[in-house]
Amino acid sequence: MRSSGTSTPAVTIRGVTKSFGEVRALDGIDLEVAAGTVFGLLGPNGAGKTTTVRILTTTVRPDGGRAEVLGVDVARFPRRVRSLIGLAGQYAAVDERLTGRENLILIGQLTHQPRRRLRARADELLESFKLTRAADRPISGFSGGMRRRLDLAASLVHHPQVLFLDEPTTGLDPRSRNDLWAMIRKLVDDGTTVLLTTQYLEEAEQLADAIAVIDHGRVIAEGTASSLKASLGATIIEVTFATPGEARGALSALDRIIPGAGVDDLVVGGPVVGGAARSLDVVRALDAARLAPTGLTVREPSLDDVFLALTGRTATHTGDPDSDVERTAAMAGAAR
Amino acid sequence: MTMTQPEQSPGRAAHESRSRRSAEAHVHARIHASLLAGIDSQDARSAVAAFDAGNAQRPLFGVAVAPWPGLTDHHAAVASPTSDDRVPWRFAVLDTAALIKRDLLRLVREPGLLVFTFVQPVLFVLLFRYVFGGTLGRVIGMDYVNYLLPGIFVQAVALGAVSTAIGLAEDLGGGIIDRFRSLPMVRMSVLAARTFADLIRNVGIIVVMLIVGMLIGFRPHTVVGVAQAAVLVLVFAYALSWLMALVGLRSTSAEEAQSIAFPLLLPLTFASSAFVPVATMPGWLQFFAANQPVTIVVNACRGLMLGPEAAHALQASGSFTTDTTGYVLRSLIWTVGILVVAVPLAVRKFNET
Numbered sequence: 001m002r003s004s005g006t007s008t009p010a011v012t013i014r015g016v017t018k019s020f021g022e023v024r025a026l027d028g029i030d031l032e033v034a035a036g037t038v039f040g041l042l043g044p045n046g047a048g049k050t051t052t053v054r055i056l057t058t059t060v061r062p063d064g065g066r067a068e069v070l071g072v073d074v075a076r077f078p079r080r081v082r083s084l085i086g087l088a089g090q091y092a093a094v095d096e097r098l099t100g101r102e103n104l105i106l107i108g109q110l111t112h113q114p115r116r117r118l119r120a121r122a123d124e125l126l127e128s129f130k131l132t133r134a135a136d137r138p139i140s141g142f143s144g145g146m147r148r149r150l151d152l153a154a155s156l157v158h159h160p161q162v163l164f165l166d167e168p169t170t171g172l173d174p175r176s177r178n179d180l181w182a183m184i185r186k187l188v189d190d191g192t193t194v195l196l197t198t199q200y201l202e203e204a205e206q207l208a209d210a211i212a213v214i215d216h217g218r219v220i221a222e223g224t225a226s227s228l229k230a231s232l233g234a235t236i237i238e239v240t241f242a243t244p245g246e247a248r249g250a251l252s253a254l255d256r257i258i259p260g261a262g263v264d265d266l267v268v269g270g271p272v273v274g275g276a277a278r279s280l281d282v283v284r285a286l287d288a289a290r291l292a293p294t295g296l297t298v299r300e301p302s303l304d305d306v307f308l309a310l311t312g313r314t315a316t317h318t319g320d321p322d323s324d325v326e327r328t329a330a331m332a333g334a335a336r
Numbered sequence: 337m338t339m340t341q342p343e344q345s346p347g348r349a350a351h352e353s354r355s356r357r358s359a360e361a362h363v364h365a366r367i368h369a370s371l372l373a374g375i376d377s378q379d380a381r382s383a384v385a386a387f388d389a390g391n392a393q394r395p396l397f398g399v400a401v402a403p404w405p406g407l408t409d410h411h412a413a414v415a416s417p418t419s420d421d422r423v424p425w426r427f428a429v430l431d432t433a434a435l436i437k438r439d440l441l442r443l444v445r446e447p448g449l450l451v452f453t454f455v456q457p458v459l460f461v462l463l464f465r466y467v468f469g470g471t472l473g474r475v476i477g478m479d480y481v482n483y484l485l486p487g488i489f490v491q492a493v494a495l496g497a498v499s500t501a502i503g504l505a506e507d508l509g510g511g512i513i514d515r516f517r518s519l520p521m522v523r524m525s526v527l528a529a530r531t532f533a534d535l536i537r538n539v540g541i542i543v544v545m546l547i548v549g550m551l552i553g554f555r556p557h558t559v560v561g562v563a564q565a566a567v568l569v570l571v572f573a574y575a576l577s578w579l580m581a582l583v584g585l586r587s588t589s590a591e592e593a594q595s596i597a598f599p600l601l602l603p604l605t606f607a608s609s610a611f612v613p614v615a616t617m618p619g620w621l622q623f624f625a626a627n628q629p630v631t632i633v634v635n636a637c638r639g640l641m642l643g644p645e646a647a648h649a650l651q652a653s654g655s656f657t658t659d660t661t662g663y664v665l666r667s668l669i670w671t672v673g674i675l676v677v678a679v680p681l682a683v684r685k686f687n688e689t
Contacts, residue, residue, distance in 0.1 A: 106438055138445065
């Protein structure tokens, strides 16, 4: 699958399937990641993001289909693939009882780096990930952010050409997240190809050149962050009322401004084309209908909204039964 | 599509698979060359894919064996000779050494584990020697501390094998094994290192136990006998480590590993000749106790450490049913038997993804 003499894609996946017992984790997934870019794999828990990463990092074998990293088949030449890639994120880990430096040296040994360079490489990485001061403390005393930074550093010891980051910032506070984003950007500037999985559209938007949304082990949308958002209408407007009755009453008043708006208990809303300025029309329409809202929210679409539009289900609150089903149905209607 | 069609005669199948192997090696060599030369080897690779579609199987030991003229078909299927899998043995040794160092560092850094490893066996020695020793010495008809020490050696390293299970279960749960799996290292070295690290720790346990034993009156017959017994205990413990590695790999957490391992090991160590003669147990238990591996190894150690005279006395009193040599041979058979079963199962479980 090579296109007109350009360089080999960093990652090519064609019709890959994988089941764990009864659960079909990947159901014929197709992806292509161009070398030197950041690719975001976006989806809720259980969508197949991690399974995709595990197949590409040779820790899980695909049942069917074909997956290649830099043109090397992961099932046939796993060891070659392993020398080309780095893995960090929720399922990779560092040794709690070793120090930061010991961890990096261990990984250097296991990736068969020149002995003389082990220490220097560890120092180099500790420095660039701002861990020099904590270098000789056991990881068990590290903060979450420091741990992720060391994890990322550990994945880079052997200068991988393709880096897989599985939910690199999940569970981090906003500051640590920003730090980590800055570090990932620097890596990309140095020419590393990055495939990252995330549940956050914002993260994909911040980092990724291209995004694929996956659900039930299939790619359901591909594009850039802005093209995905644009496919929804650029802005979400939500109006909150004191009673469900008022909210339902407002639905018809807002119908023309928010085409196909949905109602969920006290909230009426949906995506609008035309940006935040459309909120003025909403206010005018409510005023004309003599309806007094208790709240008005104008916001960017979230992964939830994109997800709703694509699947008719919410992405991140799948485990939350109360009113989610109703909201889902309502918002799905709104999105179309 | 399977490698051997049912209607084929075994001879024909073997012949076919041999010629297939050499063809396979040829194709792989071509691919290797083209990969090295940086040539697009799409065609060559699809040829291999078609070729291997039937018997694609990951190598058992991570380090593949080159197609060997005398190799059986079974081995050929297990270690498919792709150029990719051929790794210098040097890496297997280096990776294992790096991981042994890691495992020992972990042991040293965790005070709880260190106490469990070294203080518990010492406590056992002291308690049995001074709490039960008075009564039991009279029953057994020899100085109880001499009877006890060989038993405590085996008990200490057997219970210590639990840490192999716990260590592996922790690594699996903590995700570091996933990282290891994504590295171009020799996979087998994870298990090799874990079991070797425990072997090294067991040497430490035996030294500590000997010192404590000598302090409380243990008097072995000869130094050579003690050394022979120590080697026997160490190889037996090494086999147990592989068994416990299997337990660790099948567990989802360190707690689960522990809760599977102890009910397996406690009856083995206590329903044995380690602390009391088997003859004092009820009949139904005697059959198990007299033949199970811990008793066999304990008796072998006893014979080696206490010397022929004591062995004769134990045989005369019915504690020994055979002479020392018999117990040593049976110990080695148990050790090899456990290794033959546990190593392939543990390796397969580890590679199963």
